[in-house]
Amino acid sequence: MTTRHTDREAAILNMLQRYEVMTMDEILTIGQPDFTWSEVFLAIDRLSRQKRIMLYRMGLSYQISLTNQEQIVGQEQHHHAESAAQHR
Numbered sequence: 373m374t375t376r377h378t379d380r381e382a383a384i385l386n387m388l389q390r391y392e393v394m395t396m397d398e399i400l401t402i403g404q405p406d407f408t409w410s411e412v413f414l415a416i417d418r419l420s421r422q423k424r425i426m427l428y429r430m431g432l433s434y435q436i437s438l439t440n441q442e443q444i445v446g447q448e449q450h451h452h453a454e455s456a457a458q459h460r
Contacts, residue, residue: 380415393437
């Protein structure tokens with residue numbers, strides 16, 4: 373069960389690293405249509421409580437983005453992957 377939660381959270385973090393800001397609807401329809409609404413909600417709740425993502429209320433919806441710390445980690449991982457690819 374923990375692996376499934378971790379997979380959902382990692383997928384959401386990866387989408388946010390790519391798109392920067394998304395709504396829950398966008399995560400469900402564009403990013404991960406195989407996720408249920410409750411799985412997305414629970415993953416976003418956990419990530420928010422861990423302060424890995426930020427939620428902004430926009431009318432009746434919420435925009436979701438990475439915290440500054442997660443953006444730095446994502447950039448470092450991307451840079452490391454590019455460096456490794458260049459050395460091959």
